Amino acid sequence: MSPMNNPQDLNPSSLKSRFTTRFLRALTKINGQKPISSSSPREMFQRYRRIKVAADKSMAWSVRSRRTWSRAMLWKLRSRYSCRQASSSRRSSVRTSTIIKSRQAKTSHEKENKNTTTGQDEVGFVVQADKLRKLVPGGEAMDLCNLLGETAHYIKCLTTQVQVMRKIAHFYSL
Amino acid sequence: MQPCSREMQAMNSLLNPTQQIPLQDLQSNGNSNAHQQIQNPQFDPTSPHDDFLEQMLSTLPSCSWSDLKSPWDPPKSDETGPPNPDNNVGFHYDEILASKLRQHQINGGGGSSSAAAAMKMMMQQQMMLEGRATAAAGAGGGGGFTMPLSLGSGAAGSHQNDNIVDGSSFKSPNHQGGDGSVQALCNSFGAGSLHGTNQSSNQFQHFHHPQGGNMQAQNFGVTAGTVMNQSQASGSTTGGTPAQPKQRVRARRGQATDPHSIAERLRRERIAERMKALQELVPNANKTDKASMLDEIIDYVKFLQLQVKGGGDCIQTSANGKQTSSPNDSLTVTEHQVAKLMEEDMGSAMQYLQGKGLCLMPISLATAISTATCHSRNPMINNANPNNGNSNHLLLQSSGEGPSSPSMSVLTVQSATVGNGAIDGSVKDATSVSKP
Numbered sequence: 001m002s003p004m005n006n007p008q009d010l011n012p013s014s015l016k017s018r019f020t021t022r023f024l025r026a027l028t029k030i031n032g033q034k035p036i037s038s039s040s041p042r043e044m045f046q047r048y049r050r051i052k053v054a055a056d057k058s059m060a061w062s063v064r065s066r067r068t069w070s071r072a073m074l075w076k077l078r079s080r081y082s083c084r085q086a087s088s089s090r091r092s093s094v095r096t097s098t099i100i101k102s103r104q105a106k107t108s109h110e111k112e113n114k115n116t117t118t119g120q121d122e123v124g125f126v127v128q129a130d131k132l133r134k135l136v137p138g139g140e141a142m143d144l145c146n147l148l149g150e151t152a153h154y155i156k157c158l159t160t161q162v163q164v165m166r167k168i169a170h171f172y173s174l
Numbered sequence: 175m176q177p178c179s180r181e182m183q184a185m186n187s188l189l190n191p192t193q194q195i196p197l198q199d200l201q202s203n204g205n206s207n208a209h210q211q212i213q214n215p216q217f218d219p220t221s222p223h224d225d226f227l228e229q230m231l232s233t234l235p236s237c238s239w240s241d242l243k244s245p246w247d248p249p250k251s252d253e254t255g256p257p258n259p260d261n262n263v264g265f266h267y268d269e270i271l272a273s274k275l276r277q278h279q280i281n282g283g284g285g286s287s288s289a290a291a292a293m294k295m296m297m298q299q300q301m302m303l304e305g306r307a308t309a310a311a312g313a314g315g316g317g318g319f320t321m322p323l324s325l326g327s328g329a330a331g332s333h334q335n336d337n338i339v340d341g342s343s344f345k346s347p348n349h350q351g352g353d354g355s356v357q358a359l360c361n362s363f364g365a366g367s368l369h370g371t372n373q374s375s376n377q378f379q380h381f382h383h384p385q386g387g388n389m390q391a392q393n394f395g396v397t398a399g400t401v402m403n404q405s406q407a408s409g410s411t412t413g414g415t416p417a418q419p420k421q422r423v424r425a426r427r428g429q430a431t432d433p434h435s436i437a438e439r440l441r442r443e444r445i446a447e448r449m450k451a452l453q454e455l456v457p458n459a460n461k462t463d464k465a466s467m468l469d470e471i472i473d474y475v476k477f478l479q480l481q482v483k484g485g486g487d488c489i490q491t492s493a494n495g496k497q498t499s500s501p502n503d504s505l506t507v508t509e510h511q512v513a514k515l516m517e518e519d520m521g522s523a524m525q526y527l528q529g530k531g532l533c534l535m536p537i538s539l540a541t542a543i544s545t546a547t548c549h550s551r552n553p554m555i556n557n558a559n560p561n562n563g564n565s566n567h568l569l570l571q572s573s574g575e576g577p578s579s580p581s582m583s584v585l586t587v588q589s590a591t592v593g594n595g596a597i598d599g600s601v602k603d604a605t606s607v608s609k610p
Contacts, residue, residue: 027489128468135475145441148448151471155455158478162529165485172492 022058072138481529
């Protein structure tokens with residue numbers, strides 16, 4: 001398999017190319033930040049996490065707030081980052097989780113009201129819709145119709161991410 | 175019919191001075207005032223039956239009575255065409271009358287069946303006489319409602335139907351004949367229900383777009399269908415009465431819950447389109463049930479998220495340990511990850527593996543396969559100790575499949591059809607997987 005990404009994403013403004021450039025930039029930054037030789041599992045885990053965060057962030061940025069899920073993800077990342085800077089990590093995580101939980105409670109309350117007014121044939125989807133909401137970032141605050149659209153876009157972005165990362169990994173391992 | 179005419183004349187005489195002036199106004203000014211007339215609060219919707227009749231009778235313009243009277247006298251069968259400036263006006267009145275009639279019918283007024291039927295006949299005839307009356311769009315729905323109702327109404331009306339139909343055939347230049355006009359009405363109902371827009375100058379199409387909704391138009395189509403049968407089967411009184419309660423229920427349902435039902439239907443359609451779009455994205459899209467499709471979507475999203483994680487790990491290890499990199503490292507990393515995932519959720523662990531193009535299989539089978547095919551390909555074999563401490567081998571072998579339902583003992587190796595092809599061969603000793 002050719003390591004070159006270019007022949008396949010000739011369109012410079014496609015999602016894939018945008019994500020690729022950002023992600024590579026983030027990766028080089030991460031590589032530059034810390035020495036490579038650390039091999040303790042904790043630090044490796046941190047690096048994994050950082051890479052994952054970088055991937056998410058670069059994906060969200062390449063979508064550029066045109067979608068609800070990207071906005072939610074960016075908001076979450078920013079809040080986490082700022083909270084981490086402001087106070088200790090434990091408190092920040094609690095704060096963000098309480099914020100998210102309060103939003104969830106509100107939207108679930110709204111959802112209950114909405115579900116009682118809508119027809120009976122859609123009751124069975126509520127459980128799965130909740131699961132989907134947890135998976136898709138920012139999904140708690142959306143109704144089913146928008147949620148499905150966001151999920152479609154999110155799936156497309158995730159597949160792009162996976163393809164790019166696989167290619168990069170392959171390229172690196174050669 | 176004769177008591178009707180008498181009543182009409184009495185009412186007219188009683189209420190003439192107060193209500194003829196706005197009527198004349200209407201006639202002179204045309205549509206805009208007609209709208210005002212329709213919205214005129216002198217029409218009390220909650221009036222009891224007699225007042226309702228009075229109002230209906232009183233609001234008709236005196237000059238149009240002569241035209242309307244003709245179909246009521248079958249032997250006369252005049253050929254006086256309807257006055258054109260009255261068309262719009264009369265049409266509005268018809269709608270007002272129609273709305274009143276609808277309420278009346280819904281309230282179950284059975285007392286003045288003859289008078290009501292006569293009113294309906296008149297309305298029906300007026301509607302048939304109408305030209306391109308596009309003005310009273312709002313009240314057109316009301317008119318349209320009662321149109322099939324009036325056509326199909328009751329024992330008293332069926333024979334009068336025919337009279338009206340015959341009488342109206344002389345009236346309007348747009349007619350193709352009595353039954354033909356009814357047919358045109360029903361056809362246009364059906365056509366309008368499909369399109370639901372007021373584009374063409376079809377004379378009956380203004381019945382359709384008010385209060386939107388295909389449901390209402392479908393009601394029209396259905397009721398018009400039943401109506402057509404009735405009118406064509408001339409003199410069949412039996413067809414009238416059983417269909418009438420059916421029409422009434424349908425009309426009521428369509429009218430009462432309309433905005434909600436339309437919104438509901440729109441919402442459902444949107445959801446259905448999105449589901450279809452998602453079905454194309456998700457690989458295993460053969461499920462027809464919405465719930466199972468949603469499950470599939472959820473699994474696929476989880477799988478993709480795991481893949482992203484795994485890809486990140488791959489990059490990490492390959493970028494990190496480039497100097498010391500060997501397939502072992504990536505495998506160790508994978509093993510760690512799989513073990514971690516297995517703790518929380520077996521399904522996600524499986525999906526993670528499949529995301530990497532790997533699968534689990536019992537060791538015995540793996541060794542059998544490896545010995546059988548070791549000359550062409552050397553499968554990677556990782557031995558790991560699961561929780562129970564059995565010496566079960568876990569074989570991580572690449573396969574070209576996408577996400578499928580995981581099972582520990584099922585082998586999904588397709589060694590002949592492996593997509594990647596590059597499988598390193600390294601047989602490890604039994605290593606215990608450390609769970610962090």
